[in-house]
Amino acid sequence: MPGAIYAEGLVKNFGDVRALDGVDLDVPEGTVLGLLGPNGAGKTTTVRVLTTLLTPDQGKASVAGIDVLRHPNEVRRRIGLSGQFAAVDEYLTGRENLQMVGQLYQLKAKDARRRADELLERFNLADAADRTAKTYSGGMRRRLDLAAALVVSPPVMFMDEPTTGLDPRNRQALWEVIQELVAGGTTLLLTTQYLEEADHLADDICVVDHGRVIARGTSDQLKAQTGGERVEVVVRERERIGTAEELLRAHAVDGGEVAVEQHTRRLTVPVAGGAKLLAEVIRDLDGRGIEIDDIGLRRPTLDDVFISLTGHAAEEDTADGDDEDGGQSENSENSENSKKKAGAAAKAGKK
Amino acid sequence: MTTTKTREPAQGGPVAPSGRGGISQSVNDSLIVAKRNLIRMLRIPEIVIFGLIQPIMFVVLFSYVFGGSIIVGGTASAAEYREFLMAGIFAQTVTFATAGAGAGIAEDMHKGLIDRFRSLPMSRGAVLTGRTLADAVQTALTLVVLAVVALLVGWRAHEGFLKMLAGFGLLLLLGYAFTWIGALIGLTVRTPEAATSGGLIWLFPLTFVSVAFVPSENMPNFLATIAQWNPFSATVQAARELFGNLPPNYVAPDAWPMQNPVLASVLYSLLIIVVFRTLAVRKYRRAAA
Numbered sequence: 001m002p003g004a005i006y007a008e009g010l011v012k013n014f015g016d017v018r019a020l021d022g023v024d025l026d027v028p029e030g031t032v033l034g035l036l037g038p039n040g041a042g043k044t045t046t047v048r049v050l051t052t053l054l055t056p057d058q059g060k061a062s063v064a065g066i067d068v069l070r071h072p073n074e075v076r077r078r079i080g081l082s083g084q085f086a087a088v089d090e091y092l093t094g095r096e097n098l099q100m101v102g103q104l105y106q107l108k109a110k111d112a113r114r115r116a117d118e119l120l121e122r123f124n125l126a127d128a129a130d131r132t133a134k135t136y137s138g139g140m141r142r143r144l145d146l147a148a149a150l151v152v153s154p155p156v157m158f159m160d161e162p163t164t165g166l167d168p169r170n171r172q173a174l175w176e177v178i179q180e181l182v183a184g185g186t187t188l189l190l191t192t193q194y195l196e197e198a199d200h201l202a203d204d205i206c207v208v209d210h211g212r213v214i215a216r217g218t219s220d221q222l223k224a225q226t227g228g229e230r231v232e233v234v235v236r237e238r239e240r241i242g243t244a245e246e247l248l249r250a251h252a253v254d255g256g257e258v259a260v261e262q263h264t265r266r267l268t269v270p271v272a273g274g275a276k277l278l279a280e281v282i283r284d285l286d287g288r289g290i291e292i293d294d295i296g297l298r299r300p301t302l303d304d305v306f307i308s309l310t311g312h313a314a315e316e317d318t319a320d321g322d323d324e325d326g327g328q329s330e331n332s333e334n335s336e337n338s339k340k341k342a343g344a345a346a347k348a349g350k351k
Numbered sequence: 352m353t354t355t356k357t358r359e360p361a362q363g364g365p366v367a368p369s370g371r372g373g374i375s376q377s378v379n380d381s382l383i384v385a386k387r388n389l390i391r392m393l394r395i396p397e398i399v400i401f402g403l404i405q406p407i408m409f410v411v412l413f414s415y416v417f418g419g420s421i422i423v424g425g426t427a428s429a430a431e432y433r434e435f436l437m438a439g440i441f442a443q444t445v446t447f448a449t450a451g452a453g454a455g456i457a458e459d460m461h462k463g464l465i466d467r468f469r470s471l472p473m474s475r476g477a478v479l480t481g482r483t484l485a486d487a488v489q490t491a492l493t494l495v496v497l498a499v500v501a502l503l504v505g506w507r508a509h510e511g512f513l514k515m516l517a518g519f520g521l522l523l524l525l526g527y528a529f530t531w532i533g534a535l536i537g538l539t540v541r542t543p544e545a546a547t548s549g550g551l552i553w554l555f556p557l558t559f560v561s562v563a564f565v566p567s568e569n570m571p572n573f574l575a576t577i578a579q580w581n582p583f584s585a586t587v588q589a590a591r592e593l594f595g596n597l598p599p600n601y602v603a604p605d606a607w608p609m610q611n612p613v614l615a616s617v618l619y620s621l622l623i624i625v626v627f628r629t630l631a632v633r634k635y636r637r638a639a640a
Binding site for chain 1: 364365366367368369371380383384387388389390394395462463464466467468469470471472473477516637
C-alpha cells in the first residue's frame with residue numbers, strides 16, 4: 001500500500017530543461033521526508049506537482065491516498081502548503097489572513113474565525129493579530145504562513161524551504177514548531193538546502209540533483225554509505241606541521257591522504273578505529289612533543305554525503321538565492337527562463 | 352461526502368468540509384476574495400486617490416484648453432464641448448481600472464499568494480472574479496467623484512435619472528469587462544510594474560482613436576472607421592445618448608455601433624467578458640509563480 005505521499009516516475013520538462021527526470025517517492029504516514037538538494041535540483045518542482053500546482057509530463061502521484069492528477073480538489077482539502085516565501089497578504093492583519101484562508105478551505109465564517117484565534121495563540125501571534133502583516137518581522141511572517149498552511153489540520157503537509165532566509169534563532173523556533181506538528185501525526189515533506197535541517201527534522205532523506213533522486217535513506221544510513229571517520233588536528237606551531245603530517249600518515253586508513261590547511265594549521269586524515277585510535281594519535285603527538293590546540297574525531301556530516309554523491313557542495317551555487325525576499329531560491333537563477341519556456345511549451349501544447 | 356477516507360485531524364483542528372461546489376461555492380469564494388481586495392484598497396488609499404487625479408485633470412484640461420476650439424455638431428462652443436466630452440472622460444477612466452487589476456494580480460503572483468490560493472480547495476475562477484468585482488466597486492466610487500467634478504464644471508444629464516443611471520451602468524460594465532483584460536495581462540507579465548505599463552500603453556490609442564474626445568467626422572477615413580467600430584466608442588456614444596449630451600444638430604455616423612450604441616455597448620462588453628474571462632481563468636489554472 002502506497003504511503004501518504006507517493007510518486008512514481010515524475011517527469012517535467014520546461015522547454016529544454018528537464019526539471020524532473022523520473023522522481024519516485026514513498027513517504028509512510030506520520031513520517032517526515034527531507035528532500036535535500038541544491039538550487040535547481042527539482043525540489044520545488046516536485047512539491048508543485050504533489051500540491052496540484054503543476055501537471056507533470058509523465059508519472060503518477062497520490063497524496064493521502066488520492067490521485068493528484070485525477071482528483072486535485074480532493075487532494076487540496078487534505079494538504080497544507082508553506083512555500084519558499086511567506087505567502088501572506090501584507091495589507092491584511094494576521095487574523096484576516098487566517099480567516100480568509102479558512103473560509104477558502106470552505107469552513108463556515110464562524111469556524112474560520114475560531115480557528116484563526118487558536119492558531120494565532122499557538123504561533124505566538126496573538127498580540128500582533130490585528131496588525132497588518134506588513135508590520136511583521138520575517139520570522140513572524142513565516143509563522144503566519146505556516147499557520148495558514150495548518151488552518152484545517154491537514155494530514156499531509158508540504159514545506160518548501162521553510163527556514164530559508166531566517167536567522168538562526170527564528171530557524172530554531174520554527175524547527176520546534178515543525179517537530180511539534182510531526183509529533184501530532186502529520187506526514188510532512190520538507191525541502192531544504194540545509195543539511196543540518198534535514199538531519200535534524202527528517203526521518204528519511206532523499207538527495208536530489210538534476211531532477212533525480214540520487215540517494216535515499218536515513219541520515220545515519222547515508223552517512224554510513226559515505227563512510228569514513230576522520231581525525232582533525234590543529235597544531236600550535238606552524239613549523240611542526242611537517243612532523244605532524246608524517247605522524248598522521250602512519251595512522252591513515254589504507255590509501256588515505258593527509259589534508260593540510262597551512263593557514264589554520266589544521267590537518268585532517270581519514271581513519272578507522274574510532275576513539276581508541278584517537279587516543280593513540282594523541283599519545284604519538286605527545287611523544288614527539290607536538291603541542292596541539294584542538295583535536296577531534298569527526299564523523300561524516302550530510303555535507304560530506306552530498307559532496308561524495310554529487311561531486312559538489314550542496315550550497316555552492318546558492319549565492320544569489322539569499323536575496324532580500326528571503327530566497328525564492330530554487331531555480332532563482334533560471335526561473336525567468338524556465339517560466340518563459342514553460343509558457344512557450346504550454347502554447348505549443350495547445351496547437 | 353463522496354470521499355473514501357477521512358482521517359482524524361492531526362492537530363485537533365477542523366477538517367476541510369467537502370465544498371458545495373458549483374455556482375454557490377464559486378460566488379461565495381469570489382466574494383471572500385473581493386472582500387480581501389476591498390480591505391486592501393481601504394488600507395492603500397493612495398491608489399484610489401491617484402486613480403482620481405488623472406481623470407479630474409483631464410476634465411479640467413480638456414474642458415478649458417480644448418473646449419472652444421473643437422467643433423462639435425457644427426459649433427465650437429466651450430459649453431457644448433464640455434457636455435460632449437464628459438462621457439468620453441468617464442469611459443476612459445473606467446478602462447484605466449485595467450492597469451489596477453493587472454498590477455494587483457501580478458503582485459499576487461509575485462508574492463506567492465496565487466500559489467497559496469491554487470493549493471486551496473476553492474473555486475478556480477474566484478481569485479480573478481473577486482479581484483474584478485473589487486475593482487468594479489472602486490470604479491463605481493471613482494465615477495461618483497468624477498460625476499460631481501463634472502457637475503461642477505457645468506456638465507448635466509438631460510434625460511432623467513433612470514437614463515443617467517443606465518448610462519453609468521454601461522460605463523461600469525465596460526470597466527468590468529476591461530478588468531478581465533487586465534487580469535490576463537497580470538497573469539502573463541508577472542511583475543506589477545510590467546502589468547501597470549502593459550495595462551496602460553494600449554489604452555491610449557484605444558481611447559483616442561474613438562469618438563471619446565473628438566467626433567470621428569474630422570478624422571482621416573480609415574481612422575474614422577476604426578473609431579466608429581471601436582468597442583470603446585460604442586459605450587461613449589451610448590452614454591452620451593443616455594445623458595442627452597449629443598449636440599442638437601449632431602448626426603451620428605452610419606456605422607452600426609454608432610446607430611445602435613446602447614445595444615452595441617452591451618454586446619461588446621459581454622463579448623469581452625466571455626473571451627477574456629475564459630482566457631484568464633485558463634491561464635490561472637496553469638499559472639506558475
